[in-house]
Amino acid sequence: MFGRKRDAMRVADGALPRDVLDAMGPADRAEAAAFADLSAVVRSASAARSQAAGIPDFERMFAGVEARVEAGRREAAETARTGWLAGLMHRRPLWVLAPAGATIMAVALGWVLVSGGEARPDNTCFVDSYDADRGSIFVDQDPDDPAQATVIWVVDEEEG
Amino acid sequence: MRNGSVRKPRAVLACLAGALIVAALAAPVSASADPKATVSVTVILAKKGPPHLHPALQPMWDTLRQTFGEKFASYDVHDQVSRKVDPGTPVDVMLPNGVKFSAIYAGITPDKGLLRVNIDMGDFQTKVRIHDGGVFFQAGQKHDGGTLVVAVRAALDKN
Numbered sequence: 001m002f003g004r005k006r007d008a009m010r011v012a013d014g015a016l017p018r019d020v021l022d023a024m025g026p027a028d029r030a031e032a033a034a035f036a037d038l039s040a041v042v043r044s045a046s047a048a049r050s051q052a053a054g055i056p057d058f059e060r061m062f063a064g065v066e067a068r069v070e071a072g073r074r075e076a077a078e079t080a081r082t083g084w085l086a087g088l089m090h091r092r093p094l095w096v097l098a099p100a101g102a103t104i105m106a107v108a109l110g111w112v113l114v115s116g117g118e119a120r121p122d123n124t125c126f127v128d129s130y131d132a133d134r135g136s137i138f139v140d141q142d143p144d145d146p147a148q149a150t151v152i153w154v155v156d157e158e159e160g
Numbered sequence: 161m162r163n164g165s166v167r168k169p170r171a172v173l174a175c176l177a178g179a180l181i182v183a184a185l186a187a188p189v190s191a192s193a194d195p196k197a198t199v200s201v202t203v204i205l206a207k208k209g210p211p212h213l214h215p216a217l218q219p220m221w222d223t224l225r226q227t228f229g230e231k232f233a234s235y236d237v238h239d240q241v242s243r244k245v246d247p248g249t250p251v252d253v254m255l256p257n258g259v260k261f262s263a264i265y266a267g268i269t270p271d272k273g274l275l276r277v278n279i280d281m282g283d284f285q286t287k288v289r290i291h292d293g294g295v296f297f298q299a300g301q302k303h304d305g306g307t308l309v310v311a312v313r314a315a316l317d318k319n
Binding site for chain 1: 222285286296300301311
């Protein structure tokens with residue numbers, strides 16, 4: 001008997017599914033309904049008393065906590081389904097975009113520094129003297145472009 | 161009186177000997193004051209023909225392209241020598257036409273630190289100054305349907 005009464009109380013409190021009542025008799029169902037009514041009265045009275053005394057409404061607070069826990073569970077399930085990065089991007093876009101932007105900036109800065117460190121060599125060449133017994137000598141250089149190397153052509157006229 | 165006349169030439173001789181010793185000591189010091197340099201000589205056979213670049217010329221491709229433009233399309237390496245040398249030491253390479261090509265690092269200029277490089281190739285000689293790490297070419301001799309291009313690069317030894 002105590003077992004059925006306890007089950008009825010648990011059904012009234014929502015701890016057991018209501019289909020448990022189907023296995024009970026009409027008297028037990030009526031008792032569960034009475035327990036439910038009593039529980040509602042007690043809860044409303046408690047809420048009214050708390051509100052009058054300035055005490056936070058724990059029912060609503062727990063409802064909020066439950067809602068947040070449920071939302072967290074849904075987010076975790078969503079993350080597991082779509083991947084952690086996409087989930088994080090969806091929930092906290094700044095947590096993804098800020099490091100990504102910083103990485104891009106660092107790479108760009110590194111590229112500028114590295115390419116600046118490996119500047120093209122200065123191939124400016126000052127030809128002080130040249131001499132040949134035969135053939136023609138001419139110096140091909142562009143003083144405005146230090147990257148272009150100087151060519152000292154020695155052309156044998158017999159060869160053309 | 162006699163002693164004084166003997167002492168004076170001796171003093172002059174001593175001074176001359178001292179000056180010679182100082183000069184003899186100073187000369188090698190000034191010659192070895194210039195740092196060593198790595199001189200690289202690359203003998204390239206350049207042709208028109210189908211485009212080709214020897215893998216060893218990959219680092220030099222930009223310079224070749226900017227310097228010779230459309231003049232050549234095919235660059236093959238015949239020989240390549242690179243040595244770390246003291247001033248005055250030649251880096252020799254034999255060209256495929258049998259002519260010896262010598263690149264002689266001759267120290268650095270005191271004002272701008274340019275590297276002096278002398279080229280000796282048969283009856284052709286030239287003296288140039290280049291920046292540290294700079295390259296220049298000597299070209300013009302015909303060989304095997306192409307043109308011999310000799311790249312000379314000199315860079316100071318940083319160690």
